Amino acid sequence: xxxxxxxxxxxxxxxxxxxxxxxxxxxxxxxxxxxxxxxxxxxxxxxxxxxxxxxxxxxxxxxxxxxxxxxxxxxxxxxxxxxxxxxxxxxxxxxxxxxxxxxxxxxxxxxxxxxxxxxxxxxxxxxxxxxxxxxxxxxxxxxxxxxxxxxxxxxxxxxxxxxxxxxxxxxxxxxxxxxxxxxxxxxxxxxxxxxxxxxxxxxxxxxxxxxxxxxxxxxxxxxxxxxxxxxxxxxxxxxxxxxxxxxxxxxxxxxxxxxxxxxxxxxxxxxxxxxxxxxxxxxxxxxxxxxxxxxxxxxxxx
Amino acid sequence: xxxxxxxxxxxxxxxxxxxxxxxxxxxxxxxxxxxxxxxxxxxxxxxxxxxxxxxxxxxxxxxxxxxxxxxxxxxxxxxxxxxxxxxxxxxxxxxxxxxxxxxxxxxxxxxxxxxxxxxxxxxxxxxxxxxxxxxxxxxxxxxxxxxxxxxxxxxxxxxxxxxxxxxxxxxxxxxxxxxxxxxxxxxxxxxxxxxxxxxxxxxxxxxxxxxxxxxxxxxxxxxxxxxxxxxxxxxxxxxxxxxxxxxxxxxxxxxxxxxxxxxxxxxxxxxxxxxxxxxxxxxxxxxxxxxxxxxxxxxxxxxxxxxxxxxxxxxxxxxxxxxxxxxxxxxxxxxxxxxxxxxxxxxxxxxxxxxxxxxxxxxxxxxxxxxxxxxxxxxxxxxxxxxxxxxxxxxxxxxxxxxxxxxxxxxxxxxxxxxxxxxxxxxxxxxxxxxxxxxxxxxxxxxxxxxxxxxxxxxxxxxxxxxxxxxxxxxxxxxxxxxxxxxxxxxxxxxxxxxxxxxxxxxxxxxxxxxxxxxxxxxxxxxxxxxxxxxxxxxxxxxxxx
Numbered sequence: 001x002x003x004x005x006x007x008x009x010x011x012x013x014x015x016x017x018x019x020x021x022x023x024x025x026x027x028x029x030x031x032x033x034x035x036x037x038x039x040x041x042x043x044x045x046x047x048x049x050x051x052x053x054x055x056x057x058x059x060x061x062x063x064x065x066x067x068x069x070x071x072x073x074x075x076x077x078x079x080x081x082x083x084x085x086x087x088x089x090x091x092x093x094x095x096x097x098x099x100x101x102x103x104x105x106x107x108x109x110x111x112x113x114x115x116x117x118x119x120x121x122x123x124x125x126x127x128x129x130x131x132x133x134x135x136x137x138x139x140x141x142x143x144x145x146x147x148x149x150x151x152x153x154x155x156x157x158x159x160x161x162x163x164x165x166x167x168x169x170x171x172x173x174x175x176x177x178x179x180x181x182x183x184x185x186x187x188x189x190x191x192x193x194x195x196x197x198x199x200x201x202x203x204x205x206x207x208x209x210x211x212x213x214x215x216x217x218x219x220x221x222x223x224x225x226x227x228x229x230x231x232x233x234x235x236x237x238x239x240x241x242x243x244x245x246x247x248x249x250x251x252x253x254x255x256x257x258x259x260x261x262x263x264x265x266x267x268x269x270x271x272x273x274x275x276x277x278x279x280x281x282x283x284x285x286x287x288x289x290x291x292x293x294x295x296x297x298x299x300x301x302x
Numbered sequence: 303x304x305x306x307x308x309x310x311x312x313x314x315x316x317x318x319x320x321x322x323x324x325x326x327x328x329x330x331x332x333x334x335x336x337x338x339x340x341x342x343x344x345x346x347x348x349x350x351x352x353x354x355x356x357x358x359x360x361x362x363x364x365x366x367x368x369x370x371x372x373x374x375x376x377x378x379x380x381x382x383x384x385x386x387x388x389x390x391x392x393x394x395x396x397x398x399x400x401x402x403x404x405x406x407x408x409x410x411x412x413x414x415x416x417x418x419x420x421x422x423x424x425x426x427x428x429x430x431x432x433x434x435x436x437x438x439x440x441x442x443x444x445x446x447x448x449x450x451x452x453x454x455x456x457x458x459x460x461x462x463x464x465x466x467x468x469x470x471x472x473x474x475x476x477x478x479x480x481x482x483x484x485x486x487x488x489x490x491x492x493x494x495x496x497x498x499x500x501x502x503x504x505x506x507x508x509x510x511x512x513x514x515x516x517x518x519x520x521x522x523x524x525x526x527x528x529x530x531x532x533x534x535x536x537x538x539x540x541x542x543x544x545x546x547x548x549x550x551x552x553x554x555x556x557x558x559x560x561x562x563x564x565x566x567x568x569x570x571x572x573x574x575x576x577x578x579x580x581x582x583x584x585x586x587x588x589x590x591x592x593x594x595x596x597x598x599x600x601x602x603x604x605x606x607x608x609x610x611x612x613x614x615x616x617x618x619x620x621x622x623x624x625x626x627x628x629x630x631x632x633x634x635x636x637x638x639x640x641x642x643x644x645x646x647x648x649x650x651x652x653x654x655x656x657x658x659x660x661x662x663x664x665x666x667x668x669x670x671x672x673x674x675x676x677x678x679x680x681x682x683x684x685x686x687x688x689x690x691x692x693x694x695x696x697x698x699x700x701x702x703x704x705x706x707x708x709x710x711x712x713x714x715x716x717x718x719x720x721x722x723x724x725x726x727x728x729x730x731x732x733x734x735x736x737x738x739x740x741x742x743x744x745x746x747x748x749x750x751x752x753x754x755x756x757x758x759x760x761x762x763x764x765x766x767x768x769x770x771x772x773x774x775x776x777x778x779x780x781x782x783x784x785x786x787x788x789x790x791x792x793x794x795x796x797x798x799x800x801x802x803x804x805x806x807x808x809x810x811x812x813x814x815x816x817x818x819x820x821x822x823x824x825x826x827x828x829x830x831x832x833x834x835x836x837x838x839x840x841x842x843x844x845x846x847x848x
Contacts, residue, residue: 132738
């Protein structure tokens with residue numbers, strides 16, 4: 001589906017917005033996103049992944065920077081409508097893996113990959129992959145808030161604009177919906193013309209999330225989205241993830257193990273470019289299968 | 303080091319910084335101050351009636367009745383000068399008198415024939431008048447006043463002769479009396495000196511072969527061909543210089559042998575006999591009345607074309623040409639510079655080709671501008687234009703392209719720095735949203751790099767507007783028509799300043815126009831830079847979200 005002209009849906013099971021017209025899909029989404037502000041609890045969450053098929057499939061995926069190893073032989077499935085956390089010590093390749101999912105590593109020279117990495121059934125490292133379609137399908141939020149030096153509206157409308165939506169009212173609608181989805185609407189609705197750089201750090205990060213949501217992705221990659229934020233802003237972002245997971249598939253890289261435990265359903269532990277353990281978060285934190293994982297989560301190293 | 307020493311050192315540094323900034327400001331004032339002061343003379347000055355006449359004739363700009371009244375008034379004051387000079391000339395004109403005498407002698411003979419005078423009497427009268435004529439001729443040749451007085455007295459004894467009374471011969475006695483008076487008034491031995499001195503006086507007052515005079519040509523004389531000679535001193539400061547030259551003679555005299563010569567000023571009046579000296583006091587006292595200086599604001603200086611190689615008029619076409627060349631040049635520089643910089647930053651890998659390109663850019667930035675001028679002549683004018691079917695001659699387009707090549711390295715370097723300074727996260731953010739690299743560049747990176755790119759624009763703008771050597775052969779002329787299109791050559795402020803400085807002695811006579819042109823160039827660059835700086839500041843503010 002990332003090949004430009006052969007846009008087909010390999011599976012429709014988890015999907016409710018791709019096949020319907022744009023505005024319709026937004027409406028259906030609005031109904032699902034309930035603006036709740038209460039803290040979202042891990043243990044009260046319903047888990048039914050066994051019935052669902054993985055949306056991201058990594059099979060013996062390796063990535064090298066020249067002769068340096070980024071990640072090697074990663075085999076893991078990531079399931080839709082859930083939060084998957086990737087944890088591990090610095091330099092273990094968790095960000096590299098995350099960025100591989102929408103091929104952001106292409107920016108770095110001399111990168112080459114082996115193995116397969118499938119998103120919605122298609123190997124994204126295929127030569128025919130259309131990067132533009134892939135990246136609209138797999139959104140990304142970065143470590144530091146990086147809104148463009150434009151107005152809030154222009155930031156949120158950037159993705160839809162790219163998709164060729166030019167009508168003002170349509171853009172207005174999408175911007176409002178994405179800002180609502182990112183729980184930012186009430187704070188900025190009166191000055192959408194203001195520069196995004198005038199917002200606070202937490203607001204900027206939520207704007208980045210809204211910007212990513214505006215392209216209607218299925219997967220949202222978050223690369224340590226809270227590391228540059230204070231605890232209150234972090235709390236808001238975490239709330240947001242709880243609300244978003246019903247609609248999107250979220251993959252989050254984090255250094256903060258409390259955060260991983262709070263927000264994620266599954267967790268993968270990376271070390272030295274390899275996937276050590278991948279399981280339900282509750283299991284990883286309470287009863288890890290590997291010694292290394294236990295040492296890491298209990299704070300013995302890392 | 304204890305606390306107090308540190309604090310004192312701190313103060314010392316502050317003082318040193320402040321002092322250096324102050325010094326810089328003083329230097330700036332010392333450089334620009336006199337220039338601006340002198341340049342302002344082109345617009346603010348005390349204009350004489352000659353200035354208004356010139357404005358009427360050359361630019362059709364006058365209040366006709368008022369000007370006519372003014373001219374009449376000044377001419378009235380000048381009349382005395384003309385009379386004094388004519389009178390002195392008459393005194394000096396011995397040859398004129400002698401030819402007049404001969405003329406009268408002939409006329410008298412004619413008169414006698416017509417009257418049918420008897421032959422005998424006719425011969426007698428002819429002989430008598432011939433004798434008078436010869437005596438007068440002898441007197442004209444003499445330089446001794448006593449001898450002249452004796453001869454004239456001899457002649458005058460015939461004055462009461464009834465045969466000569468009421469005939470044309472009577473005029474002879476009048477001439478004789480006038481000559482005697484003139485001989486008594488002036489020193490005949492110095493006639494040649496007087497004549498030379500008078501010529502000089504006329505040159506200074508009216509005009510000479512190459513230089514305009516204080517009052518301009520006399521009213522009933524034919525107008526000189528050169529426009530600048532048709533008017534007297536148009537500016538009061540010029541008039542005062544000429545007045546000084548009129549009143550004083552400067553001579554380099556040797557006071558002691560072996561020592562350098564010393565300049566000595568003697569009144570010009572001393573060169574002339576008593577009878578002529580009142581002219582000098584008259585001119586000195588009535589210069590204001592003859593020229594009627596009024597303080598003038600000649601703002602049309604920035605609009606008018608010039609006359610007689612900048613002797614009169616303004617610098618309108620120069621300003622227009624500079625603007626045209628700058629704008630057309632910037633149209634080449636900005637897109638080329640930004641695209642090249644984008645290529646170097648975004649697309650080029652770090653190969654040896656790129657390294658050579660970079661080295662080339664750095665080298666080009668240091669090449670003397672005259673080399674670019676020759677390149678422009680050889681490549682654009684003589685090679686490219688014929689190839690494209692244009693006439694191979696210098697023109698605005700060629701000059702702009704040459705200047706664009708000259709400033710391209712500056713523009714590329716500034717834009718490259720600006721583009722490189724845009725945070726990588728903007729690029730990542732845009733790419734992660736599915737934007738292509740081109741769209742990312744135009745929609746996110748370019749706007750964010752705009753302040754830096756505008757800095758490059760400022761640098762190239764000043765360079766393009768101010769450069770002279772590159773346009774020397776490719777598009778600038780010192781005089782010529784106002785361009786119709788970019789395929790015509792043009793005058794520019796920079797080349798005009800150069801041309802006036804090296805051109806000829808005229809420039810020395812109109813320093814106000816020279817300074818005016820230079821100051822206008824500086825101001826023009828300042829204004830263009832100011833606009834760009836304001837633009838950059840606004841873009842910067844918008845980007846920062848303030």
